[in-house]
Amino acid sequence: MEDLVATVAAHGLTCHVLSSLPEPQHQESRPAALADLADDVRVTQGHVLTPRDIEEYLDHLRDTGVDVRCCLTVWEGYRHLMALANARLGVPDLDEKQVLELRDKVVLRNRLADAGLSRGRASVLTPTTLAERQREGGRYFVKPVSGIASFGTFPLTAGTSWADLERIAAEARSDTVYASVFLAQPGPGDPVGPRTAAHGTSPGTAEVRKTPDMEFLVEDYVPGREFSFEVIVVDGEPHVVAVHEKCEMTETVSAVLEDACVSPPTSLPREELVAGLRWVSSVLDTLDLRWGCFHVEARHAPSGWDLIEVNPRVGGSLISPSVGQLTGGPGLLDLWLESLITAHRPAGFSERLKSLSFAADGTPQGHHATFFRVFFADPGTIREVRLNDGPLRPVLSHILLKPGDVVEPASREVFLGQVLWRMDLADRDAILPALVPASKRAIEITYEREHG
Known part of the structure; x- marks a missing residue:
């Protein structure tokens, strides 16, 4: 706020x-x-x-x-x-129905698969489908049907049990902040009952049904390296203002943590980045998303691009200030606000936005690169949090917890802090080899020793 x-x-x-x-x-x-x-x-x-x-x-x-x-x-x-x-x-904005359809990840995945934009399929997870997928022995991923952040997201293993899902659902029910996101999906004009589009049908024709509790889905595992496209869409025209490469990720038993990001990407050949820009445009067009700010998470493998999620908002953590450092001015939050207040006469803003966004040939408009690292807390009582120096001075650092705070075990990330660095794009490849390992010690935390 x-x-x-x-x-x-x-x-x-x-x-x-x-x-x-x-x-x-x-x-x-x-x-x-x-x-x-x-x-x-x-x-x-x-x-x-x-x-x-x-x-x-x-x-x-x-x-x-x-x-x-x-x-x-x-x-x-x-x-x-x-x-x-x-x-x-x-x-001008997305309508309420579109937002709710985007948040139904079963419908979203299958709709894009029908359009040839995803190679995976998804279905609601039940004890029966859980056992079936485990017998099949393929690679699958589990997440809430209408989730947020990394709460309850994890790769399916032979050891995953229905009791694990019931435990995560119980956590969601007891979490004041997150319970409303997982357990209640109000439909258009319905302030009380949880509703979502019927699974496995086209969102445009879906019947609305009641969902009494938290649901999980199981989907084909999306392989590859993960990226996010930061997009502002104005009157049907998408502008990709940044692409972040998630250069370090941790998959835990009950969450996937995004530890570090670099922008522009370091591992993508230019032609693959161009293919990604075209793919994002096709995804947004297929979903008829003509206005708004989107954090499109995707993975790239030799087989091409595939979807993780389409989030109708700015990316979390330091995505927005990272964009500001890349543009040399407006962050993603600034651009989203400006797209709303100029929506009735968007021509001037669209031209400015175009000057800040990736060109069709994959060329970024700015001359800077960014790297940021997010730090997560472990369960326990915090004794000390310290910000350390490194090979490059950060442009922004946030420490979100303090001594005496108690971190409870949970199936979602608990943010400790985050640090953002900026460098000249021409110097990035020389700076990152030293900065990336050193950045792991940028925020240091110690916990009270447990007694007994």
């Missing part, structure tokens, strides 16, 4: 914040912190925002004479509410 408020202020706009009720330990401090940042803050009585909350707040702003230009959220669980608000405001 701090980044979002700063971005809004930088565009000369006022910022009005609608927030759900924080967890008890933050109910005094967090609203007060927001009130110091924003021009107006409303906190609801529930832990989850609803369409009714959106409607009532927009009515309140209108009645007090506020001219609302657009609505923006970086939290994927509320992306359909952003779409609902922008539709009411008449701002």
